[in-house]
Each structure stands twice: as structure tokens, then as C-alpha cells.
Amino acid sequence: MLKNISYKNLFVSLIIIFSLIITFIVYLVFSNIEKFHIDKLSKDTYNSEKIHIKSFVKEYFDVYNNLLITLSNTKEIIEYENNIEIIEKIFNSYEKTLPNLIGIIYLDKNQNEIIKVNKVYESIKEDYTFFNSLDKTFKAYLTNQKIYLGQNIFKENKKISTLILKIDIKEFISKLVSSNLYNLTLVNKGKPILNKENLTLSKEEFSLILNNEEYLSNNLYSFSINDFYNQNIKIVLKPKHTLDDEKLKKSQAIIFLILFFSFLILIPLAMYFSNIPNKILKEYEDKLITHNITGLKNSIYLDKELNNKTFNNSIIILVYLNNFKKLQSVYGYKIINTILKESSRLIESYKHKDENFEELYSIENNLFAIKYNFTNEANLIKFTQLLFTDLERVEILIDKNSSIYLDLTLAISNPLDVKNNAQKLHEAQMALEYALENKIDILVYDPEVKTKDINSLNLKILKSIKNAIDKNDLVLHYQPIYNNRTQKIEKYETLMRIRNSNNEIIYPNSFLDIAKNSRKYNKLTYAMIEKSFKYFQNKEYEFSINLSVLDIVEKGFTAFLVQKIKEYNVEKKLVLEIVESESVTNYKEIKKFIVAIKELGCKIAIDDFGSGYANFQHIISLSQYIDYIKFDGSLIKNIHKNRKSQLLVGVIKFLCDSLNIQTIAEFVEDEDTLNFVDSMGINFSQGYFIGKPIENI
Structure with a gap:
């Protein structure tokens, strides 16, 4: 049927109809131009900007909000009288981790300074009274360039001290006022505190702004940032460019003339576009x-x-x-x-x-x-x-x-x-x-x-697993672990590999699940223990092997492991890495195993900490037996760029320091990451930047 249509006539008809519709719409728009104001034309843009600003403010301050919660519930800080030096170290660590945190002040119940950590010294002692009325919620003191977030600390429902974070908000302010469309002003309790020169408002307008969650006029829009730390703060947007109604009305006649002549030109042009439907059909087929x-x-x-x-x-x-x-x-x-x-x-x-x-x-x-x-x-x-x-x-x-x-x-x-x-x-x-x-x-x-x-491919892998076990041909690689303090490689992690029929290396992600399903996993572990113990018995390095819950709960495994530790005399250099996310559901058996191994003099590491369900209570209860916590790679990748990872790693690092547990950062794959984890005080680093797994040390 489409072949019988005259594309030229159809196209000309469509052009005429389209031009008439456009002309009619333009006429309606200009005849009612006095009804259109900048607020209506820009409402969608306002909403988009509002969502962006709210999201930005929440994300910016959530970091410090969470830090206050963490610190105010820390045992050493609550019992500050005997922990001044520890608290000061904690404060210094967080001040270094968070670039815009320029000070932490700790006051006793009489508002006397106990500890102050400042990047740039500047006292606000005269403003401490602002935090006297604090209950167990946050409160903030806001200035042009800084914000002070305060939290009282209670013990047995009695106020014992006050914790204040001092934050430089220059970066925060510069991002707030960077809009290309609007002059943006931050108003606090009826007074503009930034970008004042771009906001001229009457008392009535100020009153409307402060007394309404949202306020919209012809060329002004404001909204509240709810629950902004007990502050009456408004964001006010004023367009940088306004529409001149009179100029638009004067342009109406010119636009109508342009439309008319365009209409005359479009008709003959349509005769040259008879092939357009074919192009459209081709494009439609391509899209299809x-x-x-x-x-x-x-x-x-x-x-x-x-x-x-x-x-x-x-x-x-x-x-x-x-x-x-x-x-x-x-x-x-x-x-x-x-x-x-x-x-x-x-x-x-x-x-x-x-x-x-x-x-x-x-x-x-x-x-x-x-x-x-x-x-x-x-x-x-x-x-x-x-x-x-x-x-x-x-x-x-x-x-x-x-x-x-x-x-x-x-x-x-x-x-x-x-x-x-x-x-x-x-x-x-x-x-x-x-x-x-x-x-x-x-x-x-x-x-x-x-x-x-x-799974015919898996059957071939299963055969390779069997050959590795039967022929004692399991391949072990060793990845170096670097001491950030001594700047030397002092340890190695043992990693399991197998070979296929073509003598190609197969990695654990391709064969471990198959081994577990075929009940050959424990035999691989036994082979790894025998081969790695023999390899390290005469070496000076400390080395680690990975154990899963499947290994630990297997009947006879502990006895076998103890026998081999004594046979090769590696108890002083052996570290057993247990995956944190697996151990939680088998807590009693894991604890029994750890106690038995520690009695021999071996060390225990919790691997991939932070990757799964991190049961801090279990870790704390086992802390006397744990020597190392290995941060999961997902926390370490890009840690020098990721503020949330920095905060979480900082909290875990503080926990480990308090429990006398050393820390190891995995997936250290570039110099920036190494320098950052070193600056956070993490003890060891492991990853491709330090060294790839090798077959011989």
C-alpha cells in the first residue's frame, strides 16, 4: 500500500498542516504573553536545581554527621579522663583523612577545652555557649566560611562533655554558587550570608521566604533545607537572565513575518524531498x-x-x-x-x-x-x-x-x-x-x-583438579605483602592454581566452585598445606594460607593441620586467613579452631573484612586471638578518592588499633593508593603495585 502513496503530495500536505499548526500555536503564545513569567518558564529547572542542591548538601554533611555519631559513642571518648592521648590520636587521624575538617574541639561539662586539634588555629571560645543547650541531638553554628557541628556526650543520662567539629565550607559554598542559570544565596535566620550583592529583597519578601517551606514569585524562588541541624536556612534562587515582555511583544510581528516567508519557502522545498520517506523507512529498519x-x-x-x-x-x-x-x-x-x-x-x-x-x-x-x-x-x-x-x-x-x-x-x-x-x-x-x-x-x-x-567444560576442569591431586601437581603462587613502616616485603600469601591438559594455568574463580560441588575441595586444601609448608619450612618469611568454613568444620581437618604444622616446624611463621563473611554462622566452631591453633603459636587473620556481614561483636570477642584484619579490596580501590570508603576504613582502623590488631590493605594497585593507606596508619599493603603472585620467591 505504501508504494501507491504520492510521497511529494503527502509531504507537501504535511508541511502545510504543520506550518498552520505552528502559526496558530505561536499566535496563542504571543497573545497571552503577559501570563507567562520567568517562574513558569523555569519551574522545571528550579525543581531540578532544588533536587541537586538538596542531594549535594545531604551528601556533604552526612560524612560529618556519621563521624559525630561514631566518636560520641566511642568508649575511649566517653571515658576521656584517662584517654586524652588516645583521643588526640583519633582526632588527628580523622582530621588528616577528611580534607575539609579543619578542627576538632573537646570540652568538659563546664565548657573548658580539653583537646583541640586545629589545622589553622582559631579559637571560638566565645561561641561555646551556643552549644550549652544541646540535648542528645546535633546543633550547628554557621558563619561565612565555617560551620561548627556540636554534639553533647552523655553518660548515664548526664552530660559529661561536648564534641565540636570545625568544618571549612569554602568548597561547599563555591559549589552552591556555581550555577550558570541562577544567582544562588544562602539565607540564615533572615540574613543573607553569602553572595549578598546579588540579592535585593524587601522585608515582606524576607518574611515570605522565612515563613514558607517554598516561595515562588515572578522572578524569585526559595525553599527550605529541612532539619538542617536546627538552623532556619533557606536556599534562594534568582534568575541571572529575565525575559523582557515588551521586547517579546515587539518581536511578535517580525516572527509572524518569518513564519509566513518560511511557509512560502517550505512548499517548493518539499518537492525536493520526495526521497525522505525512503530514508525514514531505512532508518526505521535500522532501528528495528x-x-x-x-x-x-x-x-x-x-x-x-x-x-x-x-x-x-x-x-x-x-x-x-x-x-x-x-x-x-x-x-x-x-x-x-x-x-x-x-x-x-x-x-x-x-x-x-x-x-x-x-x-x-x-x-x-x-x-x-x-x-x-x-x-x-x-x-x-x-x-x-x-x-x-x-x-x-x-x-x-x-x-x-x-x-x-x-x-x-x-x-x-x-x-x-x-x-x-x-x-x-x-x-x-x-x-x-x-x-x-x-x-x-x-x-x-x-x-x-x-x-x-x-557443563562439558567443567568436566574437563574437574579432570584437571583430579590430576592435580593424584599426581601431586598443585600449582602454588605467592603474592608479597609489604610492611608500610619498614618499607620491606616481610610476608607472602599462598594462592592456589591448577593446570589443564594443555599445561595452561587455571585460576580459582574457574575451579573452586566445581571442586566444592564435587567434594574435592578439601583434598585441594590438604595438598596446598603439604606443599606450602614444605616450601616455607626453611625460609625466613612469614606466610599465609586461606581456609574456608568447609575446611575448618570437616572432621579430621584440625588434627591433620596440627600434625603438619609440627612436622614442618612452621608454627612461628604461619598465618591462617579466614574469610569474615563465612565465619559468622559457624562462630562456635570457628572459635574452637582458632583457640587450638593459637596455642601452637600460629597467627590468625580475618580475610576480606568489610565484604560481607561484618559482625563486629564476634570480632571483638575473638580479638585476643586475631593478629591481622585484611581490608576487602572493594574498600581500598580508589580510597584516595572515595570519602565514604575513607570514613569506613578509618572507623575499622580505630577499632583494630584499640584491640591491638594489625591491618593489611589488599588491592593496592597504584602509588596513590599505597601512599594514602600508609598515611592512614595501615600496617601492611598487598596488591599488584607491590607485586604480582609468583611461583618462586
């Missing part, structure tokens, strides 16, 4: 087969391609983003689109690393498909393991202060029947479904066992 975010060909195009002979000898590798929904809920659609584009770019970059990588498709928002030319099994395994390992280690920057890592599952269609094009996508989807249910990283479809056991 293109993913709207990544720009890659979509599932519609892939279905079409699967029917072509060009897909012969090729298989499909599905790449699924496991953490897509979590990232979407945390960052929203705008950021998730950026993550999808960057993910597609990273995956597509592997075309240059493997000539068998033919095409990449976006099947769904969190699912990509790779057309891969299957030549042999070895190349397929090498490619998928490289793709999986590399992509999960790539840091994707969200903004200046945060980044994310991808969590992937790979599913592969049957490589033994590359001619069966029609079923390839379905096979890969079946493999993906099984992999997700069983938490398997890489899975190949096997037509013989269908959905019961489609």
Missing part, C-alpha cells in the same frame, strides 16, 4: 535491528543471521551481566546506560585479540552474544577464560569518586555441531539458565545430557 543503547545489532538481526550460511562453523557465546539489576537500582538508568555502552566497548575490543571473534550483538540490556568461529577446543577455552578473567578485573569509572566491576556468566552453544544454526541461540540460553541456577562462571552446552549436566 539495532539496540537502542549500545548501537549493536539486536536479537532480531541475530535471528535473521542464524538462517544464513555465513553462520556455519560459528558458535554463540552469551555474556551475561549478573549484577545488572543491582547496578540499575543503585545508579539509575542514566548511569546504567553508560555502563552498558562501556561493557559493549570492552567486549568488542577482544576482536583484536582473537581473530575468531566475528561479531557482537546486544540481545537484552544485560545480555550480549558473540559470534565466534570455532576452530578447536583449546582456542575456545583460552578465549573464554581470558575474556571472563579480564572483564571481571576491569574497573569502570562512574564518576570521579566511584567505580564498578562487572560480574559475569558465560554460556556457550554446542561446539560439536556448528552446522545446526537454528538451535545455537537456544542452546546457549539453556546453558546460561543452568549456569545461573548453579552459580557456574563458564558453561558449554552438552546435547547428550541436556539440562541435567551440560
